Amino acid sequence: MHSDFNIYGTQLNSRLILGSALYPSPALMQQALQQSGCEAVTLSLRRQAPEQQGGEQFWQLIRELKLQLLPNTAGCHSVQQAVTLAQMSREIFQTNWIKLELIGDDYNLQPEPMLLLQAAEHLLADGFEVLPYCTDDLVLCKRLYELGCKVLMPWAAPIGSGLGVLNPYALRTLRERLPDATLIVDAGLGVPSHACQVMEMGFDGVLLNSAVALAKDPVLMALAFSQAVAAGRSAFLAGAMPKQDFASPSTPVLGMPFWLQEAL
Ligand SMILES: CC(=O)[C@@H](O)[C@H](O)COP(=O)(O)O
Numbered sequence: 001m002h003s004d005f006n007i008y009g010t011q012l013n014s015r016l017i018l019g020s021a022l023y024p025s026p027a028l029m030q031q032a033l034q035q036s037g038c039e040a041v042t043l044s045l046r047r048q049a050p051e052q053q054g055g056e057q058f059w060q061l062i063r064e065l066k067l068q069l070l071p072n073t074a075g076c077h078s079v080q081q082a083v084t085l086a087q088m089s090r091e092i093f094q095t096n097w098i099k100l101e102l103i104g105d106d107y108n109l110q111p112e113p114m115l116l117l118q119a120a121e122h123l124l125a126d127g128f129e130v131l132p133y134c135t136d137d138l139v140l141c142k143r144l145y146e147l148g149c150k151v152l153m154p155w156a157a158p159i160g161s162g163l164g165v166l167n168p169y170a171l172r173t174l175r176e177r178l179p180d181a182t183l184i185v186d187a188g189l190g191v192p193s194h195a196c197q198v199m200e201m202g203f204d205g206v207l208l209n210s211a212v213a214l215a216k217d218p219v220l221m222a223l224a225f226s227q228a229v230a231a232g233r234s235a236f237l238a239g240a241m242p243k244q245d246f247a248s249p250s251t252p253v254l255g256m257p258f259w260l261q262e263a264l
Helices: 026-036 056-065 079-093 113-125 138-147 168-177 192-200 218-238 258-263
Strands: 016-019 040-044 068-072 097-100 103-105 129-134 151-154 182-186 205-208
Touching: 016 026, 016 218, 026 056, 026 218, 040 056, 068 079, 079 097, 079 113, 097 113, 113 129, 113 138, 129 138, 138 151, 138 168, 151 168, 168 182, 192 205, 192 218, 205 218
Parallel strands: 016 040, 016 205, 040 068, 068 097, 097 129, 129 151, 151 182, 182 205
Antiparallel strands: none
């Protein structure tokens, strides 16, 4: 089916973006990415120290997949760090995409909103296509969008927590108030139903890592997430029935049964 999902003009058929860290082995990472059908993968120059990830084998397997690379600035705490890492990533990975992560609190890895705005402005002016990882705060998201970030990545919950959507009201509000922004929920999803939930809300996509990489069977979990994302998207397009506080029989009992009518 034709997809209208795009990131800064690059069309993607899958609305699932996966991370490349924390897998039991590079080979399992490759299989999980393949099984998920994802077309973009996020990776970090800083975190993915070659010796921790299987060295050259890691890069070889990533290259073989021929996915869109989404470098991220994971672990950065200042504008300067994030900008420098983004520039290095652009040179190495040959892409203008940058997932901008700028951490303001080390306990819950919460993004630093003020520095995020500064760094986004700087990178946009430098020709980057910026995907900021942000909280679900409406005003912050509006400011990032107004700066020129066409894609926003609000969190569902802290990275690696697996808690799922902590504030459905905030995410619903973002979707309603920023109808033209591409909104990808990033971080904190633990099980496929969490991904399905945000897709049903009308989010454009999801990005996740831990839930797949740390599953007992990452390959099967990758498949489950891709199915959940597709199901949530179809449900959003189909339009859910309205909720109500009272019962309404789904099998009408008005009138006379047809067999009784015939007998009379
Ligand atoms: C891989 C990556 O970019 C993470 O920083 C991302 O935010 C995913 O979070 P989870 O690991 O909670 O899915």
